[in-house]
Amino acid sequence: xxxxxxxxxxxxxxxxxxxxxxxxxxxxxSADGHNPLCGDRLxxxxxxxxxxxxxxxxxxxxCAISTASASxxxxxxxxxxxRAITALSDVVHRTLTSxxxxxxxxxxxxxxxxxxxxxxxxxVKCASLCWHTLAxxxxxxxxxxxxxxx
Amino acid sequence: xxxIEQATAHYxxxxxxxxxxxxxxxxxxxxxxxxxxxxxxxxxxxVIEAIVHYERHLxxxxxxxxxxxSQKATDAFEAARERVRGFLNAxxxxxxxxTRGTTESINLVAQSWGRSLQPGxxxxxxxxxxxxxxxxxxxxxxxxxxxxxxxxxxxxGELDLAAFHRLLSPKTRLVAITQxxxxxxxxxxxxxxxTAARRNGSLVLVDGAQAxxxxxxxxxxxxxxxxxxxxxxxxxxxxxxVLWAREAVLADMPPWQGGGDMIRTVSFEKTTYNELPYRxxxxxxxxxxxVGLAAAIDYLESLDIDKVHAHEQALLHYATDALRAIPGLQxxxxxxxxxxxxxxxxxxxxxxxxxxxxxSEGVAVRAGHHCAxxxxxxxxxxxxxxxxxxCYTNREDVDQLIGALHRALEVFG
Numbered sequence: 050x051x052x053x054x055x056x057x058x059x060x061x062x063x064x065x066x067x068x069x070x071x072x073x074x075x076x077x078x079s080a081d082g083h084n085p086l087c088g089d090r091l092x093x094x095x096x097x098x099x100x101x102x103x104x105x106x107x108x109x110x111x112c113a114i115s116t117a118s119a120s121x122x123x124x125x126x127x128x129x130x131x132r133a134i135t136a137l138s139d140v141v142h143r144t145l146t147s148x149x150x151x152x153x154x155x156x157x158x159x160x161x162x163x164x165x166x167x168x169x170x171x172x173v174k175c176a177s178l179c180w181h182t183l184a185x186x187x188x189x190x191x192x193x194x195x196x197x198x199x
Numbered sequence: 200x201x202x203i204e205q206a207t208a209h210y211x212x213x214x215x216x217x218x219x220x221x222x223x224x225x226x227x228x229x230x231x232x233x234x235x236x237x238x239x240x241x242x243x244x245x246v247i248e249a250i251v252h253y254e255r256h257l258x259x260x261x262x263x264x265x266x267x268x269s270q271k272a273t274d275a276f277e278a279a280r281e282r283v284r285g286f287l288n289a290x291x292x293x294x295x296x297x298t299r300g301t302t303e304s305i306n307l308v309a310q311s312w313g314r315s316l317q318p319g320x321x322x323x324x325x326x327x328x329x330x331x332x333x334x335x336x337x338x339x340x341x342x343x344x345x346x347x348x349x350x351x352x353x354x355x356g357e358l359d360l361a362a363f364h365r366l367l368s369p370k371t372r373l374v375a376i377t378q379x380x381x382x383x384x385x386x387x388x389x390x391x392x393x394t395a396a397r398r399n400g401s402l403v404l405v406d407g408a409q410a411x412x413x414x415x416x417x418x419x420x421x422x423x424x425x426x427x428x429x430x431x432x433x434x435x436x437x438x439x440x441v442l443w444a445r446e447a448v449l450a451d452m453p454p455w456q457g458g459g460d461m462i463r464t465v466s467f468e469k470t471t472y473n474e475l476p477y478r479x480x481x482x483x484x485x486x487x488x489x490v491g492l493a494a495a496i497d498y499l500e501s502l503d504i505d506k507v508h509a510h511e512q513a514l515l516h517y518a519t520d521a522l523r524a525i526p527g528l529q530x531x532x533x534x535x536x537x538x539x540x541x542x543x544x545x546x547x548x549x550x551x552x553x554x555x556x557x558x559s560e561g562v563a564v565r566a567g568h569h570c571a572x573x574x575x576x577x578x579x580x581x582x583x584x585x586x587x588x589x590c591y592t593n594r595e596d597v598d599q600l601i602g603a604l605h606r607a608l609e610v611f612g
Contacts, residue, residue: 052559056552056610087551088568088581110581112549113611169555 229561318344383532439488
């Protein structure tokens with residue numbers, strides 16, 4: 050197993066230069082995510098047009114996997130409606146938890162860079178934190194929600 | 200030659216390593232550099248064999264059967280208690296209670312002795328406690344209306360002793376304090392704390408989890424009231440621990456868990472309780488765990504704890520110097536007196552990423568909050584990486600860590 054399979058250039062780039070970093074004020078919905086095991090914290094703020102995420106930002110502190118995953122997620126879901134987001138989220142989760150010899154599912158785009166995480170079960174929570182947080186933000190629209198991976 | 204060099208000159212770590220079967224395994228195709236002894240130590244073959252011997256030849260329930268096997272198991276179990284008594288220099292085996300570990304030992308005190316707490320009483324702990332020496336007291340305070348006070352620490356990870364003396368008051372019923380911080384490595388000046396607490400009329404509980412395998416422990420010399428430790432941090436099995444307590448204090452404490460073994464007679468009208476220490480040991484105990492713990496104590500004493508201590512101190516200095524030379528690396532916890540525990544952060548790399556990269560190089564370190572979230576908050580870090588040493592740690596382990604840290608810098612360069 051090569052370390053470069055986990056820390057691909059895309060991951061390292063998004064960790065160093067996270068996209069959509071910051072806070073949307075005002076926003077339509079927001080959520081805090083926390084991974085108590087490693088102390089990762091993440092806040093998502095979203096603007097919605099109907100069912101569609103028109104803008105999203107994240108801020109927080111975390112490891113490279115969690116930061117890059119959040120950064121990649123914000124890029125991937127901007128402009129998608131809730132159904133498309135749920136479908137994408139399912140594919141991401143399947144990718145992160147699939148066996149290491151299974152083929153990486155289609156349709157992930159840049160998010161496929163996260164597929165190396167499945168070789169490191171202890172790190173899956175780092176990559177999935179932002180997706181859980183996103184689901185909470187969409188479920189508690191108009192308010193604020195908090196999720197924890199524990 | 201200084202004192203440490205003199206002592207380590209007669210310590211053959213390579214010989215010691217041969218006693219630990221797991222150290223010859225490889226991880227991810229690399230030599231294992233096991234630097235997580237503070238979380239759990241590895242076991243020597245003699246401990247593994249003692250447990251297997253017990254399971255194969257001696258097992259039956261203790262304190263019950265009149266048949267030979269039960270007597271043999273009881274003898275082995277009680278011999279382990281006597282072994283622990285000698286190891287701690289306790290007055291009597293009546294003071295040695297077997298538990299599941301340090302956490303359960305502290306919970307026993309918090310739930311049993313803690314029942315005597317009154318509203319307004321104070322429990323004094325320190326900022327660098329493990330969660331196991333925070334949460335049981337918070338729960339006891341919630342139940343009783345007592346108040347939890349916290350001795351602050353400074354940026355070097357030293358206890359603020361002036362603040363300790365100020366916080367000590369007539370309301371202080373108990374000082375519950377660690378001997379060695381698991382997250383910072385700080386060795387706490389127990390003598391000063393215990394002297395002041397006793398003069399104040401407060402009891403003292405010492406969390407010895409991180410100390411017991413690394414220095415001589417003498418509970419009479421320490422003059423504390425409770426001493427808690429775990430077997431698995433002492434080269435023994437998991438699920439086994441000890442609470443030592445002064446007999447006069449134990450005598451006034453109510454039982455905490457009810458069941459078999461802790462009773463003398465049971466009727467629906469009135470139950471009478473067993474004598475010490477059995478009153479605090481409800482249910483069938485971890486018999487093979489006790490046997491394993493006794494074997495672990497035998498093993499550690501065969502190495503000479505003073506020599507182990509000197510060896511670990513030499514490694515601490517060697518590793519501290521090597522780590523300081525790495526750009527962007529910051530050691531968290533720089534107390535004057537430290538045990539073989541080094542917490543650190545690397546500016547460019549999150550501790551969790553560091554843990555994964557070090558793992559890929561065969562280096563096992565803990566990355567996280569070390570069950571000491573208040574310490575992490577104090578230093579403003581979400582987590583640290585922590586390397587910790589034991590009797591089998593050698594310079595090659597440290598060198599492998601340093602090499603792996605350079606690899607991390609390359610990946611994140």
